Amino acid sequence: PPIPNQLLPLLPSLTPQSPSSPLSVENRDHHHQPSIHLQPLSPNLLFQRSCVCVEAYTTASCLILSSPSSPVSPLVQIKMAEIRRKLVIVGDGACGKTCLLIVFSKGTFPEVYVPTVFENYVADVEVDGKHVELALWDTAGQEDYDRLRPLSYPDSHVILICFAVDSPDSLDNVQEKWISEVLHFCQGLPIILVGCKVDLRNDQKTIDELNKTSQRPVTSDQGEEVRKKIGAYKYLECSARTGQGVREVFETATRAALLTKSHKPKKPCSIM
Incomplete structure (x- = not known):
């Protein structure tokens, strides 16, 4: 599903600009809990290791991103810790x-x-x-x-x-x-x-x-x-x-x- 309209003003550059912005999933520890590592899609977003910092949107419990170049799935859900x-x-x-x-x-x-x-x-x-x-x-x-x-x-x-x-x-x-x-x-x-x-x-x-x-x-x-x-x-x-x-x-x-x-x-x- 597309990003909700109410989020678009807050995340103006969330859509990938090119196929060179892959998303990857790797195991965080020996208990195989998944973590998500992303390359920056734009200067407005900072992704550092498994910590996702979105300055304009800090109250969401989850964020939905879709990427046509994703090697894992076209739809990835990132859970934000409360x-x-x-x-x-x-x-x-x-x-x-x-x-x-x-x-x-x-x-x-x-x-x-x-x-x-x-x-x-x-x-x-x-x-x-x-x-x-x-x-x-x-x-x-x-x-x-x-x-x-x-x-x-x-x-x-x-x-x-x-x-x-x-x-x-x-x-x-x-x-x-x-x-x-x-x-x-x-x-x-x-x-x-x-x-x-x-x-x-x-x-x-x-x-x-x-x-x-x-x-x-x-x-x-x-x-x-x-x-x-x-x-x-x-x-x-x-x-x-x-x-x-x-x-x-x-x-x-x-x-x-x-x-x-x-x-x-x-x-x-x-x-x-």
């Missing part, structure tokens, strides 16, 4: 933050480590019957980015502070660095402490390597103890490599984010 939340993940470099996000949002484990500067992902999460579009903001843990990282914090709803189970030093930094930074820029937001790389806790090679410096992999009790000290909402463990606990981390984070109210700046009164 609830949007923002998650920011922080922690030491190489502690497993990016792998955690990629496995959850894309369903694949990246074998090559590439230090993050800033990267954004979008995932659809359904919790307690609510469909939430969760924006995932990845950050760099290296000290070189300490002055740049705070740009990620505004308008957040929940914070994940991560450490690596095979790196006791990264847990120490949760208390010495990360909690103070998060409380400074995100006061009042729910914080979830996440122990990454839990599959390495009983890995003999990891244990032998830590023994050289008289260290041991972080235990669950140690993680829970730090959670209490920093006042985090919850402590969870996961392994991006095996998938263990990954979905639970983001379902818990989404529930916590829903407890956070979105504060929009009020317009000042005008006295005539």
